[in-house]
Amino acid sequence: MRIEKLIIKDFRSHRLTKVSFTSGINLIVGQNGSGKSSLLDALLVGLYWPSKPKDLKKEDILRVDGQSTEITVFFEKDGISYQLHRNITRGVAFAKYHDGSSWKHATETSQKAVRDWMEKLVPYDVFLNAIYIRQGEIDAILESDESREKVVRQVLGLDKYENAYKNLLEVRKEIEQRIKSIEDYLKSTENLDELIGEMEKELSGALREINELSPQIPKLERELERVEKKLGELDELEKSLNSLRLEIKEREGNRKRLETRVEGLEKRIAEGEERLHELEEKVREFNELREKAELYLRLSNFRKRYTDEKARNEKLAENYRAQIEAIDERLAELSELEKRLGELEKEKKELERKLRRLEKDAKAYEDARSISSQLEGLKKRLKLSREEIGDLAKEIEDARKRKEEIQRELEEINEERGGLKNRVKERNRAIMELKKAKGKCPVCGRKLTEKHRKEIIEKYQAELKEVSLSLKELDERERKLRGELVRIEKVLKRERELIAAKELLDQISGLEERLKEYDLEKLGKRAEEYERVKGELNRLEGELESARTELEKVKALEKKRTLTEGKLRSVEEKLRKLDDELREMGFSGMEELDEKLAGLEPTYRRYLELKGAESELQRERKNLERLRTELEGVKRELDEENRTLKRLTEALAEKERLYSREEHERTREAFTSLREELAGKRARLEALERKRDETMENLGKLREEKERRREKARELDELRKARERVQELREKVRRYKAMLKEGALARVGDIASEIFEELTEEKYSGVTVKAEENRIRLGVLYNGREYGLGFLSGGERIALGLAFRLALSLYLAGEISLLILDEPTPYLDDERRRRLVDIMQRYLRKIPQVIVVSHDEELKDAADRVIRVSLENGVSVVKEVELGV
Structure with missing residues (x-):
């Protein structure tokens, strides 16, 4: 890729x-x-x-x-x-x-x-x-043997072999479970042939009993059919008798109910005729009172309208007069306010002149306060005093000089270490040559004797020990110098803090000089006076604005007064018209109208009592007509019921002559006995047939199970062979993974050794990589001995981690x-x-x-x-x- x-x-x-x-x-x-x-x-x-x-x-x-x-x-x-x-x-x-x-x-x-x-x-x-x-992956390599093993496993792809090893174990367990299941199945089906024999015997007995029972059922069915037909005829006759008796009883009840209805209707008709006469008298009286009642109603409605309208209009008139009076008072107040407006304008001009004189000092006071606030903020930010800033500057300067000295010393140490390492290589090479040399000494050219060889080798080995001690001393010096260098770097990192502190100090000095230019006490008093005058001017401007707004309302108030006077005249005209209407009706005042209404009131109340008599009279006439029609219908219905009852009684007597209860009971008992016998034999036959079918089905299943048992036995042999093959494959995967891991780590160790030697200037002669259960140990070779990671300095640990991780990828x-x-x-x-x-x-x-x-x-x-x-x-x-x- x-x-x-x-x-x-x-x-x-x-x-x-x-x-x-x-x-x-x-x-x-x-x-x-x-x-x-x-x-x-x-x-x-x-x-x-x-x-x-x-x-x-x-x-x-x-x-x-x-x-x-x-x-x-x-x-x-x-x-x-x-x-x-x-x-x-x-x-x-x-x-x-x-x-x-x-x-x-x-x-x-x-x-x-x-x-x-x-x-x-x-x-x-x-x-x-x-x-x-x-x-961070380098840190994981150095963190622990377990985390290092995890990185190696992931990078080298060892996880897939580990997963294969585990998966094969699961496969083996699955095969063993299937073997156990088949063994249990074969054990549970050992008596299969015995079960098949027993079922064949049961099937033979069931077939024999079915052949004996089958011819008996048709004979019973024919006899049961004959008895059932006769029983049906008797049941139908009994049902017909019971139906006639029930219908006759119902008809007799109907006749009695109809006779009772005739009596009730005749009584209600007589009462209705009497009520009709009373209503006719009330209607006559109602018509005589109609004229006086209508006069009462007309006068009563006028009185209510007169009272309501007069009260409403008088209240409106009173309200309008009050509004006019309030408007007049407000117009008088605004006239006084107009005189006050001129005085306020003069006061405003005087305050504005005074404010302009104070404005410059007030602004200067604000500037001084801003400078003072900045100064306080800068002082809070300044964490060091002037003396501490000077001390820190000297400390940083000394640290910078010391850093240069340490770097020179480290360079000298590296040069000295290089010379010593070259000397070690030369002496080791000379020792190897001396060990191999014969005849002539490769060092001095003299004849080489064993004593001379031994003396020179011992001399060189002693020299190597001295060099080794010198190298250790150099390492110790370097370690101390680098530790000191770390402390110096911490000091030098404070240089930014020093620069920031100096800048803050310069700003503080500048602001303090600027602040001396201001007389804060005098400016403060002038600023207070400025704020007081400014507040007074604001108050005065508010009062002026309010006065002008109020004076703008004069025209609106005058217009409102004119409109209100017009409304008042309209209401007074309405009140005069109401009084004129009262006089036109013939009354000089409300007292005469009330006397007239009091005289007409009893007549009006009687009129209201009789108001529904006419409609009630019409309803009563219709009700009487309906009752008379209903009475004629009920009488016709009663005659028809008597004729039907006579016919049903004659039919009942004829059917009672044809029916015998004793014969009916005998026939029912014979039917029940035959039905039970037939049902028992049918049930037995069905049970035998089910048993036959189930036995035949079970025999088929057992024969199939017998064949399946033979197949399972063959499958068991195959599974046992497969279990052995899976176990062999699992062992091969385990051995291959171990070989792959061992070979890979050996090669990774060689590559890591080369890289680490270069990174440490050949101080160390190699890297050791050892694989253990779920962990990988790293070590280094120094002077022919193996040391753990704790032997290394911090930088050397990082170099080892980098070398090891690069080696994995390489x-x-x-x-x-x-x-x-x-x-x-x-x-x-x-x-x-x-x-x-x-x-x-x-x-x-x-x-x-x-x-x-x-x-x-x-x-x-x-x-x-x-x-x-x-x-x-x-x-x-x-x-x-x-x-x-």
């Missing part, structure tokens, strides 16, 4: 970024936070979304103020070019391949379909573990064509970073394409292509850098 191009839009800090990659080593360089690692995250998301590492959250993907996140990856695998596009925000995706002439879709256009397609092309776990070395170099490194240099010192350049040039070029992300500029020396990422106005900008620049 080889990445050709990456296009991302609105991803984290990238607005629109296009990056091309070539074969060889591609270096993405930039400061921390510039967005360089985001390019690798975008590549991972573009290929495998929604699969992603746990620390990559969807809500962190979309750029601030961005519209939608889009990622397009162009890559090549096995000679075929692919294009994969995703719109994360909208959930759209597609994958295409180039057939030599045009792009064609490789799968459905959905996020899941594209992810599944990519998983088949390059599995996610393979990409994340074998191809992509993320930040071991797979024949299988993978792409390697991605994200920040491989954290915590490495300058010398080890320089050596990493050599290692990249020598080892990583074995892999066709390498992509490295780093903030370390020195790695440019090892790169074939350099891509720089910077942050401009919060947006990541990507540019290609010419090599050598």
Whole structure:
């Protein structure tokens, strides 16, 4: 797999970024936070979304103020070019391949379909573990033997063999369960032949009994049919008799009810005729009272209208007079207010002149207060006194000088260590030559005797011990110097704090000088006077505005007074017309009208009592007519009921002569006995037939089960053989996994040794890798002895972790064509970073394409292509850098 191009839009800090990659080593360089690692995250998301590492959250993907996140990856695998596009925000995706002439879709256009397609092309776990070395993975290698074993297992793909080993165990367990199930089945069906014999006997007995019982049932059915017919005839005759008796009883009840209705109707007709006479008298009296009642009603309605309208209009007149009086009072007040308006205008002009004289001092006072507030804020921000700032400046200057001295000392130590190591190599080489030499001494040229050889070797070994002690002393000196350097760096980091404190101090001094120019006490009093005059002027302007607003109401009030006077005259005219109407009706006043109404009231009340008599009279006449018609109908119905009753009584007597209860009971008992006998024999026959059918069916099943038992026995033999084969295969997988792991770790250890020796300037002669159960132990060789990770300094531990992880990927170099490194240099010192350049040039070029992300500029020396990422106005900008620049 080889990445050709990456296009991302609105991803984290990238607005629109296009990056091309070539074969060889591609270096993405930039400061921390510039967005360089985001390019690798975008590549991972573009290929495998929604699969992603746990620390990559969807809500962190979309750029601030961005519209939608889009990622397009162009890559090549096995000679075929692919294009994969995703719109994360909208959930759209597609994958295409180039057939030599045009792009064609490789799968459905959905996020899941594209992810599944990519998983088949390059599995996610393979990409994340074998191809992509993320930040923090070196820490996982150094964290513990268990976490290191997990990384190795994932990178080398040992998990698939472990899974195969476990899965084969599950297969074996499944086979054993099936063997147990078949064995249990065969044991439970041992007596199958005995069951078949017993069932054949039962079938023979059932068939014999069926042959005996079958001819008896038709004879019983014919006899039962004859008795049933006779019983039906007797049942029908009894039913007819009971029906006639019931109908006669009902008819007699109807006749009695009809006779009672005739009596009731005749009584109601007599009462109705008497009521009709009374109503005719009331109607006559009602007509005589009609004229006086209508006069009462007319006078009563007039009185109500007169009273209501007079009261309403008198109230309106009183209200209008009160409004006119209030308007007159308000107009008088506004006349006085107009005189006051001129006085207020003069006061306003005087206050405005006074305010202009005070305005300059008030503004100066505000400026002084602002300077004072700034000064207080700056003093709060200043954490150091002048003496502390001076002390810190001296401390930083001393630290800078000491740092230069330490760096010179470290360079001297490195030079001295290099000389000592060369001396060690020379002495080791001389010892080896002395051990092999014969005749002539390779050192002094004299004749070589065993005594002379031994003396020189002992001398050189003693010298090597002294050199070893010197190297340890140098290491101890370097350790102390680097510890001191760490403390010095902490001091130097405070330089920004010093600069900020000096700037604050300069600002404070400037503000204090400016503040001396102001007389705060005098300006404060003038400012208080300014605010007081300003408040008085505001109050006066409010009073003037209010007065002008009130004076604008004069015309409206005068117009309202004219309209109200017109309304008052209209109401008074209505009151005069009401009194004229009263006199026209013949009354001088309300007292005479009330006397007239009191005299007519008894007549009107009697009139109201008789008002419904006429309609009641009409209803009573109709009711009498209806009762007379109903009486005639009931009498006709009674005659018809008597004739029917006579006919039914004669028919009952005729049927009672033909019916015998004793004969009926005998026939019913004979029918019941025959039916029970027939039902018993039918039930027995059905039971025998069911038993026959069930027995035959069970015999068939048992014969099938017998055949199945033979098949299960054959299957049991096959399963036992399969169990042996699975166990053999499981042992082969276990041995192969162990061999693969052992061989891979041996080769990884060799590669890691080479890289680690270079990173540590051959201080250590190798790396040891030992596999144990669920853990992998790392060690180093120093002076011929093996030491654990605790023996190493912090920088050496990081170098070992990097060497081991690179070795894992280089071991797979024949299988993978792409390697991605994200920040491989954290915590490495300058010398080890320089050596990493050599290692990249020598080892990583074995892999066709390498992509490295780093903030370390020195790695440019090892790169074939350099891509720089910077942050401009919060947006990541990507540019290609010419090599050598």
